[in-house]
Amino acid sequence: MNIHFIAIGGSAMHNLALALHHKGYKVTGSDDTIFEPSKSRLSKHNLLPETFGWFPERITNSLDAVILGMHAKADNPELLKAKELGLKIYSYPEFLYEQSKQKTRVVIGGSHGKTTITAMILHVMNYHDKEVDYMVGAQLEGFDTMVHLTEENDFIVLEGDEYLSSPIDRRPKFHLYKPNIALLSGIAWDHINVFPTFENYVEQFKIFADSMSRGGILVYNEEDPTVKQVAEEATAPTRKHAYTTAAYSVENGKTLLETPEGPMPIEIFGAHNLNNLAGAKWICQHMGVDEDEFYEAISTFKGASKRLEKITENNNAVVYKDYAHSPSKVSATTKAVKNQYPDRKLVACLELHTYSSLNAEFLDQYEGALDAADKAIVFYSPDAVQIKQLDEVKAEQINEAFKRDDLVIFTNPADFKTYLYAQDFKDSVLLLMSSGNYGGLDFNELKSVI
Incomplete structure (x- = not known):
């Protein structure tokens, strides 16, 4: 073609x-x-x-x-x-569906966790030499591209994004895949420029659940009340399987996953990631991977790119970079790092970078999101607010939204960098959360000053 x-x-x-x-x-x-x-x-x-x-x-x-x-x-x-x-003009998801009409389509949906869950599934399949087609939203270790398409593979694993399909197709991408097997990880209001109310946003997940192919299987996180309601009301799936966060413990900064064979050390950490793992296990089992095979493979999973990615560690400090930007992701990531390193000072830096996070009407969703941090810093660029043609956001509004009196706020990249480099990081964890780069912060240079 x-x-x-x-x-x-x-x-x-x-x-x-x-x-x-x-x-x-x-x-x-x-x-x-x-x-x-x-x-x-x-x-x-x-x-x-x-x-x-x-x-x-x-x-x-x-x-x-x-x-x-x-x-x-x-x-x-x-x-x-x-x-x-x-x-013939296709949107990206339309063409993926055309390429996979004869395959078993496995679609991972949710406001958060979908990239990590998709990456976990692909890691397990790759570990056991099980060939599948895929599309995932992050570059993965051991994979050349984020998209792989063949004629012969039976399964295709698709990360189900709820954002729009194309400039001339305003349907969410995941409405077009018609999954045979689907997962819903969590629902937390996002993309408010497209979905102006929470109810309107939730409706997209209801449509997704009801777009499943006849005889499909829906796996869902029953710890999320909105997901639970959407899943229980869905009529298209023939079978439904609920999951909850996998049992685990943390000892000396190492997470141990509870398995039938006893505690097993794993590379990832945080309650949200153990919740993702439980969902990935269900999907892998539906794709023909036994539970013990799953545990063997997942023990070597180090995470998806930019998802709690360790960028440096020395005797003084550990530094993580994470894509978290929505309120639920920021809260989950901050808590995960604090729980993993309870005896260290946690310095959390959040960049408000997306349309939703810079919208004054959305800011109050961040209340308490940084409470787990010992020191909380927010950076945003007034220029980015103007580029997105949003109303001016003032530091006082951000302070009020996060409900944290000691919040440190920066709007100038140079001032933020100077402040960050001047910190004493002895016995600390630095967590950098952003879908951007704080106005040009050099992460490699940062490694040398920690």
Whole structure:
């Protein structure tokens, strides 16, 4: 097949382009800008556009399909040309469904934990040499790409994102996969620019549960009351399996998972990750992996990229980087680190970076999110607020939202860096939570000053 990508440089899009290239498809693409690592990875396989920009003349009847990325606009010149020619235009999730219609589709959904659960499942499958197709939202150790597609594999494991499919398809991505096996990990209001109320957000998960294929299996976290309600009311699944957080203990900074054979040391930690592990175990068992096989494999799982990722450790301190940005993730991650290192001072730095986190109407959702930290720091950029065309956010509003009198707030990257580098990190854990980089913080440089 001859496939053209409009906005090929995106994290998800370039991985799909690489997967189709490896599958033997002819792949071309356009974008107005492409950043690393997408740029180098596309260049390595001669898929990087020679010139950045949109070129409608590249859209011809020789194309079998066009895949449209979220970065493109609805009036994109190449998109308009594709419509004019009557070409088949797919969103990213639509095309993944087309590639997996004959497979058993396993979809991992939830406001939080879905990347980690998907990564756990793939780690277990890879450990036991069980070949599956997949799409996951983070680069994983031992995997070349975030997307892998074949003709022969029976299963495909998909991370089920609830965000929109494309500029011209406003349905959440996970509504399009029609899973045979699905998991719901948790529901906590997010993406408020698209889902203006919590009720509207929850409705998307109800639609997901009812979009399952006939005879499907729904695995769900019954410790989340909203998930429990959605799962119990769902009519599409034939079977439902509830799970709760796996039993564990922490001894001398090491987490021990309770198994039928006794306590087993594992690499990950935190109640939220042990909850993720319990869900992943159910899914793996439905995919033909025995419980003891699961335990053997999961003992070596070190986590998904940017999810409680240890970036340095010495005699003084440990430093973790985490993608957490929504209130529930920030709270869970902060508590997990404090529980893992109860005798150390926890310095937690949160960057408010996403549309939701910078929205004044959403800020009060962060109440108590940093309470587990001994020292709590919030960084945000007023420029980012302006770029997202949001109302001005003042430090007083953030202070009031978090309900923490000793909260330290920065809006200037240089001031934040100076303050951070001046801290005494003896017997400390530094936790950096952001989907950005604090206005340009060099994490490698940070390692040398801790």
